[in-house]
Amino acid sequence: MSSQQAQAPTYTLAEIAQRLGAELHGEGSARVARIVEPAAASAEGDLAVVIQPERLPELVGSGARLALLRAGMTPPAQLVGYLCATEPRYALAQLLQLYEPAPRLAPGVHPSAVVEASARIAESAHIGALSYVGADAVIGEQVRILPQVSIGAGSTVGDLSLLHSGVRIAEGTVIGRRVIIQSNACIGGAGFSYATPERGSVESARAEKEVTAINRGILRIPSLGRVVVEDDVEIGAGATIDRATLGETRIGRGCKIDNLVMIGHNCALGADCLIAAQTGIAGSCRIGARVVMGGQVGIADHVSVGDDAVLAASAGVAYDVPARVVMIDSPAVPYREFTLRYRAVARVQRMLRDLQELRQRVLRLERER
Amino acid sequence: MTETEQRVADLIAENAGIDRSLLQPTSTMDDFSVPSIAQLETLFAVEEAFDIYLPDDRDKQFTLAELAATVQRLVEEKRR
Numbered sequence: 022m023s024s025q026q027a028q029a030p031t032y033t034l035a036e037i038a039q040r041l042g043a044e045l046h047g048e049g050s051a052r053v054a055r056i057v058e059p060a061a062a063s064a065e066g067d068l069a070v071v072i073q074p075e076r077l078p079e080l081v082g083s084g085a086r087l088a089l090l091r092a093g094m095t096p097p098a099q100l101v102g103y104l105c106a107t108e109p110r111y112a113l114a115q116l117l118q119l120y121e122p123a124p125r126l127a128p129g130v131h132p133s134a135v136v137e138a139s140a141r142i143a144e145s146a147h148i149g150a151l152s153y154v155g156a157d158a159v160i161g162e163q164v165r166i167l168p169q170v171s172i173g174a175g176s177t178v179g180d181l182s183l184l185h186s187g188v189r190i191a192e193g194t195v196i197g198r199r200v201i202i203q204s205n206a207c208i209g210g211a212g213f214s215y216a217t218p219e220r221g222s223v224e225s226a227r228a229e230k231e232v233t234a235i236n237r238g239i240l241r242i243p244s245l246g247r248v249v250v251e252d253d254v255e256i257g258a259g260a261t262i263d264r265a266t267l268g269e270t271r272i273g274r275g276c277k278i279d280n281l282v283m284i285g286h287n288c289a290l291g292a293d294c295l296i297a298a299q300t301g302i303a304g305s306c307r308i309g310a311r312v313v314m315g316g317q318v319g320i321a322d323h324v325s326v327g328d329d330a331v332l333a334a335s336a337g338v339a340y341d342v343p344a345r346v347v348m349i350d351s352p353a354v355p356y357r358e359f360t361l362r363y364r365a366v367a368r369v370q371r372m373l374r375d376l377q378e379l380r381q382r383v384l385r386l387e388r389e390r
Numbered sequence: 391m392t393e394t395e396q397r398v399a400d401l402i403a404e405n406a407g408i409d410r411s412l413l414q415p416t417s418t419m420d421d422f423s424v425p426s427i428a429q430l431e432t433l434f435a436v437e438e439a440f441d442i443y444l445p446d447d448r449d450k451q452f453t454l455a456e457l458a459a460t461v462q463r464l465v466e467e468k469r470r
Contacts, residue, residue: 075409075422333426349426360430361446367434368443 031066032119034087034102040119041112044092047102051087056120059083070116072109089116124183126165137174155192173209179252191264197252203280204258208250212263212270212286212304214242242266244286251275257282257298273310291328309344319351391415394465395458401439402454405432415455440465 032040035049054066059076062069062085069085071077071094080088081097088100091109106112126147130136134148137156146164148154155174160166162180170184173192178184182200190196191209202208221236246265250256250272257280264270265287272278273292283301284290291310296302300314303322312326315334320326327344337351347356354362391399395415403410406424419429436457437444442464 073423074412077412078409356426363427363430364434364446367430368437371438 030119034068034104037068037116037119038104041104041106041115043089043104043106043112045102045104046096047100049102051102053087056116057085059085059088062086070113072106072113089113124165124167126167131168140172143180149186161198176209185258191248193247194264195247195249197250197254197274199253200250201255203256203260206256206258206260206262208256208262209248209264210261211244212242212266214244214266214286214304215239216242246270246286248272251292254278260284263304279316285322297334392458392462394462395455397439398436398458398461399454401435402432405435413454415453415458417454418451420451436461442468 031052031054033049034051034053035045037053038045038049052066053068054064055068057067057069059069059071059079060083061067062083065086067085068087068089069080069083070089071080072089072091074091074094077094086099086101088096088103089109089112090096090103090105092105092107096103128145128147130142130148131150131152133150134152134154136142136148136154139156140154140158140160142148142154142160143162143164145162146160146166148160148166149168149170151169152166153171154160155172155176157175158172159177160172161178161182164178164180165183166172167184167186169186170188172178172190173194175192176190176194176196178196179198179200181198182196184202185204187205188202189207194209217236218238218240220234222232222234225231225233244264244266246268248262248264248270251274253275254272256278259280260278260282262270262272262284263286268287270284270286271289273290273294275293276290276296278296279298281299282296285302285304285306287305288302288308290308291312293311294308295313297314297316299316300318302308302320305323306320307325309326309328309330311329312332314332315336317335318332318338320338324338324341326332326338326342327346329345330342331347332338332342332353333347333349333356335351336348336353338348338353342348348354349356349359399410399413402408402419403413406419406422406428408422408424419432433444440461442461444460444464
């Protein structure tokens with residue numbers, strides 16, 4: 022068996038226009054070999070991508086003959102062919118998917134991999150070097166497991182999923198179809214869950230806003246549940262998703278989770294959420310569908326976030342968030358409220374200056390009376 | 391561009407870090423992916439420069455020409 026990067030296919034400009042739904046101008050027969058930044062365009066088959074207006078000057082005078090532009094941009098004269106996209110970022114995503122080199126991995130199990138006898142591995146699956154597949158695990162059709170991945174006992178990995186090097190899947194985890202997990206993500210670790218024999222500092226702080234009791238002895242609450250990752254989820258490098266205490270931690274279909282995101286035990290995420298890097302979601306949160314979180318969002322335990330809510334970067338969410346609300350700041354507040362507060366603070370100096378002027382005028386008027 | 395539009399464009403270019411030559415009357419700061427906080431800071435700079443207080447609905451998306459028209463109106467109101 023072998024593993025290597027496959028050569029990406031090439032397309033004509035007209036073929037790309039058709040697949041992207043973009044407007045074609047000029048030489049549709051030009052063959053595109055590479056997608057590049059404007060400055061890197063040097064060869065005949067290089068297609069330069071310029072979707073931000075401020076980067077258009079980079080294209081002028083570059084070696085680019087072909088380009089993908091945002092609709093409404095004025096193309097430089099040197100272009101012999103170009104595409105105009107009304108949704109340029111979406112067009113870029115489609116374009117790069119066409120040219121993304123997929124790892125070409127022959128079916129089979131690498132001789133250095135360890136596969137327990139009761140594991141079931143589809144014939145079309147690839148198990149990379151030094152990987153481990155536990156007892157009763159099930160690996161679906163065309164699954165690609167790169168080197169040094171461990172799949173715990175009783176886990177399942179759905180068809181067409183791709184697990185990059187170093188991924189850790191704990192026992193009993195369910196991974197859906199077409200899931201992509203980047204290097205060193207850990208799915209199914211034990212939850213951060215502890216109990217004290219009597220009322221402790223956290224309970225007293227919550228109830229009385231001061232510490233009237235202390236923690237005497239900490240007992241681990243074992244995590245006997247599992248993680249379920251639904252179809253088409255993507256999980257970034259180094260992300261961690263803890264398994265549930267008794268039931269499931271569930272990641273909804275199509276969710277995209279960035280590097281170093283931490284999702285606590287018992288959480289349930291709806292479909293198609295987008296969660297940026299270093300976000301931390303504490304245990305037992307309920308996150309609706311299509312929720313978006315910027316980087317470094319923090320959500321306290323047992324919080325619910327409604328469908329389509331947007332949490333700006335670094336938002337600190339301690340209370341439930343309704344659907345379709347934009348939250349920002351820490352503690353998080355609705356965006357509208359934040360801008361009012363931000364403006365008020367920013368204007369204080371000018372207001373004090375105005376107040377001083379008014380005071381002087383009043384004093385002058387009183388003296389003149 | 392009117393004189394007010396020119397001044398507003400200068401302030402936007404300087405405070406939002408946008409190439410001045412790319413700004414048109416129809417441009418919005420969103421066109422240049424200016425973060426929301428930077429947009430607010432830019433509006434404060436406009437307020438300072440013209441010694442006005444912009445209305446609080448300015449967090450909606452608006453064009454350079456629309457902002458300049460609001461500025462012009464507030465400056466004229468102040469003069470009366």
